[in-house]
Amino acid sequence: MAKLKIFSGNTNPEFAKKVAFHAGVELGHCKFGRFADGEVQIEINESVRGTNTFVIQSTCPPVNESYMELFMILDALRRASANEISAVIPYYGYARQDRKVAPRAPISAKCIADLLKTAGANRLISVDLHSSQIQGFFDGPVDHLFAIPTFAREWRERIGAGDDYVAVSPDAGGVERVRAFAKRIGCSIAIIDKRRAGPNQVESVNLVGDVKGKVAIILDDMIDTAGTLTQAVDSLLKNNAKRVFAVATHPVLSGPAISRLKECGVEKVWVTDTVPLRPEAIACGKIEVISVAPVVAEAIKRINTHDSVSALFD
Amino acid sequence: MAKLKIFSGNTNPEFAKKVAFHAGVELGHCKFGRFADGEVQIEINESVRGTNTFVIQSTCPPVNESYMELFMILDALRRASANEISAVIPYYGYARQDRKVAPRAPISAKCIADLLKTAGANRLISVDLHSSQIQGFFDGPVDHLFAIPTFAREWRERIGAGDDYVAVSPDAGGVERVRAFAKRIGCSIAIIDKRRAGPNQVESVNLVGDVKGKVAIILDDMIDTAGTLTQAVDSLLKNNAKRVFAVATHPVLSGPAISRLKECGVEKVWVTDTVPLRPEAIACGKIEVISVAPVVAEAIKRINTHDSVSALFD
Amino acid sequence: MAKLKIFSGNTNPEFAKKVAFHAGVELGHCKFGRFADGEVQIEINESVRGTNTFVIQSTCPPVNESYMELFMILDALRRASANEISAVIPYYGYARQDRKVAPRAPISAKCIADLLKTAGANRLISVDLHSSQIQGFFDGPVDHLFAIPTFAREWRERIGAGDDYVAVSPDAGGVERVRAFAKRIGCSIAIIDKRRAGPNQVESVNLVGDVKGKVAIILDDMIDTAGTLTQAVDSLLKNNAKRVFAVATHPVLSGPAISRLKECGVEKVWVTDTVPLRPEAIACGKIEVISVAPVVAEAIKRINTHDSVSALFD
């Protein structure tokens, strides 16, 4: 069995520390900084020859800095004769660009997967990928971890289950995720169908499904600017939902996200710690974090001891 | 500009003939047979040096035979110095296995894409892929063609549009496709949410959305055994839909599909000719074919003359 | 030393069971079936992380089904983090297409080798490849096992050796194989030289070498339709061979093979169990099977313990 080493990039060091703690190892000694002109500067202060190395780097904003730093770390480990190199990317940036959304668009999520491979990653570990097809983008084993089971278990234990609840997809693409949650809670589902009749016409927001008098839980893989989310909250309240909650794995929260969350009628937003929260996000009082560090740590341990990772989610 | 040649594999020769006709060329002279032991036997009876070659092979059942034949044709063309080789796969078999559906499952749709590349395909052309992320699986340009615009235009012209109709997704994964159709028809949407409470419990079929008194159009990318479809039809009628239609690009129609279609309450099923219909399918009287050969032919012509393919769908 | 696991595809499960038995392990728990539309369905019911995995799949008819099933199993194992994946293909289908036999023909045996590599095979193990150059087609280590030494030893022990025998090649391409056998038996050789003077002329069958009064043993790597073999038998008897036997590693026996064997003057046909015999083949009474499962099992054990495989044939 090769020796296990965990290194942390710069985007989410708190998360990496927690993972290392739960995995029972110390974080590897390294310093990943920047030169005066912004180029990544790598210092790995211990030998990695023959080790199984895991680099934890969430590729949340600044997303491009995060990826370039990760590429350089991977290149350094590869040339330093590490045995197997796993890129642990709790939040996989660019995941929404997983298909050509317009003529001559890139498939950025695929391009990223190829760049990771080229830079030196042998394996990819990620949490709640925007679409599960992204697993097929990476040329090597992918260990895809899930937060939905954790969220659902917590919800059942702390809040409840059954017909009083309705799980809501804020758009047409996320219905499968909503269904997975609804099955565990034993509740019904609803979908928001936004549509614009023409170029200069107002967008209409239709709710498909019944939410009247129910506690609505909006589910998504991430919250970016929170525009989609707040529209969904408004629509649910307008349709007489009793209370509205949101559950989303990755709290990217860019631009106006936090002020929108504060102002809209959502009671509480459950997220994980794949993306670090800025102080104002913590201060807004509506966000609750459920850590996935233990599940990532357990997966790393099992990968290193050749035990089943899928058994984690049985 | 390199010379254009079109060859046809064995699965859907009628379709290939139509495409060649619309593209204004004759099909290339070839014979793709089998030896006594079942191995593919290739005879390409004209030089392909320096040509842009398009091989049309729908990978419908017998799907494994179809793919192996295609691999051998691609290998032959590659070694015969064809300039660019495009695999034209109107129906892309194995597309539903586009992610790991279980622990230790293959991602067959990705594996197929890699095998196509290895065998010699430089480009992939396909119609209504089960998920658009499959575009990212193939390492080369992909021209993804759509039947939905054709279906919607025909529906508006021949049947109607607006609030009398409702577009229905038979499962949680296909809601985006339904939305694309619904927008063009100007109608609302509904979703079938099938669920099984436990291992030995009956499956419950819930309808999310309102269909009462409406003409329901079930949309899917394909009809395989028609099990999902007939459940949806039953549910819609039980919920007082006025009439029920189905629109699906690829009529795979395996096993009990045709008898199910005959027995269930669907009035008409619109499909394309990406998969050839067996005589009993034609005989059942409920199936209407709208050809996508003209759109495939137009795409081939544009690829060869370096004109925009996306402009086809503006 | 990594843990050893052996899985069996669907084409020759009896052979796989024997190999596992001789290797001293149980076959891995798995089920490789088909969906309604014919697509391969994979269920691997135990973890393979970090194991050295051997997949046994003879690619006899239905050859295309056999290969596609194998590709999908390899893809599944690769994504499931198996350490080293060996494709054990006792009979390597498409081996006769190992060069361009006509203009614009594929080199199918090479294409297959590339597809195996792409799908996930790190190593190839096979028995009596049609030509030994196929070893060079696969980009990775190849362990090529031989049945000729086993056949020759059995022949010497059970029947005899020396000048009473003559080893016969049924065509010009197999003379080296015949020579290898003849050396071990200490007998002379003869060759069948079939030729057709022109497009519409009768084929003449000439025998080069002396067989009069001798026991003739026709040697080939495989028997497909048995056409070549029965012609050779007739020619040998016409040239006053005393008795005629045949020895061939792979009993593919397609089309009219069995009825031809029954009707022609061959006394006995020795084959191995790389290809399973159909009931009518067993019933015909002329076929005797000498198992190569022990030699395949021994090779697998040595590969796993890093012992010499070539030493097996010293």
Place this chain on the structure above:
Amino acid sequence: MAKLKIFSGNTNPEFAKKVAFHAGVELGHCKFGRFADGEVQIEINESVRGTNTFVIQSTCPPVNESYMELFMILDALRRASANEISAVIPYYGYARQDRKVAPRAPISAKCIADLLKTAGANRLISVDLHSSQIQGFFDGPVDHLFAIPTFAREWRERIGAGDDYVAVSPDAGGVERVRAFAKRIGCSIAIIDKRRAGPNQVESVNLVGDVKGKVAIILDDMIDTAGTLTQAVDSLLKNNAKRVFAVATHPVLSGPAISRLKECGVEKVWVTDTVPLRPEAIACGKIEVISVAPVVAEAIKRINTHDSVSALFD
């Protein structure tokens, strides 16, 4: 001959415009922006099928943003069926990390070259690479363009040549570049040899060669923080150089560069426009820009017409 298209990334649009002007074409219609979360957003508003496409992107600071934007543009062009895609990188960021400078360091310049290839670049065009070995890092043709001949010609014409001048290398690695310039000016050379006796000791700056009473021209491929340069200027003046100039291709000018230039005794600094100057750099009055846009444009034209690029520098 394929059609020529030039696109510009965001780092140096003025330079791209000049190149397009000199190449006699219009810049391609596109918009490369950012989403709210910082992900690159690509809009290419014209077909690029079958064209020879050149993407101009200097990878100056913000260097990581520049590269990620370039990768996504390359991926988009590749999937949009461009014929040949050339990455035109006037200033190649990360070039100084062209070897392992410490144990477990990356070779970032090589990693970048591999990422460019993976993202879709078929060809690389660059100006005055930090070391010419970087040409060997990219797996494809590289057209390496030079500013030294232009600088030397301008110097001879506007200032002079011969023994009154001395060309100075500010460190041990750049002596070949200095020699190339000195040969064209017909002057002698000198080298700055900085050294630190131990960890806590002051750095000593030794001048090797004779500069007394001469006009010294410090040559370098780039000016980053200008620390090395100002040390060289001080040393030259202390050793009684009459006047001190500097010539450097890439004006990266990060951190304290501009204030250092202002304060030190250099009279004038000649640079090119591979990196755009910030307003304060222009305002400092010591910097003079000699454009290499004409030479880049001429190279692009010759590449497209298959004429010799090396002949440009004869």
Place this chain on the structure above:
Amino acid sequence: MAKLKIFSGNTNPEFAKKVAFHAGVELGHCKFGRFADGEVQIEINESVRGTNTFVIQSTCPPVNESYMELFMILDALRRASANEISAVIPYYGYARQDRKVAPRAPISAKCIADLLKTAGANRLISVDLHSSQIQGFFDGPVDHLFAIPTFAREWRERIGAGDDYVAVSPDAGGVERVRAFAKRIGCSIAIIDKRRAGPNQVESVNLVGDVKGKVAIILDDMIDTAGTLTQAVDSLLKNNAKRVFAVATHPVLSGPAISRLKECGVEKVWVTDTVPLRPEAIACGKIEVISVAPVVAEAIKRINTHDSVSALFD
């Protein structure tokens, strides 16, 4: 149509000149020499951008020098932006090592094919490969040219055909080549079966087939040390062949070959000019050269104009 350029390496410049003459072009201006330490020195004195380049290099002795020179030329052409680069290797050295002849042997012919591809060859053109499976070793199109039809036509025209002749294979591996010749001459075949009973026993040479009173023609792809050939000649004469000739494509003639030819009873040896003859070979008076330069030239022209090469041998 891209411009055609032909360059010649150092091993067989006379042959290259003839090919260029027949192809109607001048040889490209270049000089491929050696530095003092033996490293290959490349000077290509004309632009090759966008051209279809053919490098003619027979890899006869000094075989290792020949290949290394060829690799460097290919690398130079690739980096100089040639469009398509064809390695024209009339005699493919290392072809006999086309399979593992012993445990832990290389498959040198495959290794060479991979090195050619890596160095920059897109296409391989060769004459009478030792085994036709070598076509499958090269990852790209291979144009395999044949001398047998030329030899047979010359033989019929100048000497005769029919039952007075017998075509003889000097070993078990070359019977197919002999058969191809015999069919064209309308004569019978014979095989030499050499065998050694044990490690210290004399080799016995058996002749299979009838040669008494006939004109025997020994056929082989090459003559190396001529040991096999002279043994065959002796055996044929001992078995009362009337006269003995030899026909072999590649006159490698190493070590004692020429003195052996002189001393043995062969009347005449027909060879081609794929390998240049040393003066003593010409002087021995038994060797007659039939040029394949016209057929190589014709193939090159057809490749460049996208015409069928296989049609050359119909």
Place this chain on the structure above:
Amino acid sequence: MAKLKIFSGNTNPEFAKKVAFHAGVELGHCKFGRFADGEVQIEINESVRGTNTFVIQSTCPPVNESYMELFMILDALRRASANEISAVIPYYGYARQDRKVAPRAPISAKCIADLLKTAGANRLISVDLHSSQIQGFFDGPVDHLFAIPTFAREWRERIGAGDDYVAVSPDAGGVERVRAFAKRIGCSIAIIDKRRAGPNQVESVNLVGDVKGKVAIILDDMIDTAGTLTQAVDSLLKNNAKRVFAVATHPVLSGPAISRLKECGVEKVWVTDTVPLRPEAIACGKIEVISVAPVVAEAIKRINTHDSVSALFD
């Protein structure tokens, strides 16, 4: 930990023996010879399955033979299932061709690195590469070992240090190497600047820096024809250096090198044993060899036990 095996090619067997001795293992049993026609003949007489194999081959003249032999050994090891294969190339031939030195020149050092990878090398170990960027040419881990620290230590101990000495670069490209040595000796540096005013003019040799009355040590990575070296010696003596020594890692010594060394005013030349000395080189009396076999052996041991190699040079 995999078993360690060391094999030696033919170019420097004495060195390989020393390395094996210091590594505490016996050289592997093998014989790498030549066939009559010059093709490499490989015999590896022991199993290498699963071992970590190191092949020691200095690629000194005959450089092309050396590389081809190495490629074939690598291919053999790869096919024989060695676990990891390291090419140990103490002197890396073709290293000076590490960039395009002229239009249409190859980058031979990169081409070689790619060929090594293709032939089967997973890792490269070398001593004092001509330029450290070559590390980036090989696609895999590179362990770059240094002789300069050994040379400097020996010099300090046996001769002295400080201002009485001056380290001299014989050309503009080697100044960094000279600086590394000078720092350890605590001496100043000087550079030879050779220049030719025009095509038919005499080359002038200028000395930059002060050598008067000092002991000059010319440093270079190699001595080839010794032309550059003797020019430097003459120039140093003309400029009144007290004594002149030379230190160079690789004693290639081709053509007139030895007679030049004998005749010029250099007192002593220190070299390593990466290249074997011919008898006349030993006889000339000016050459002293300092072995790097211990450092290569130590590196191999550390690689096999996964210990830090860089720590060797701290």
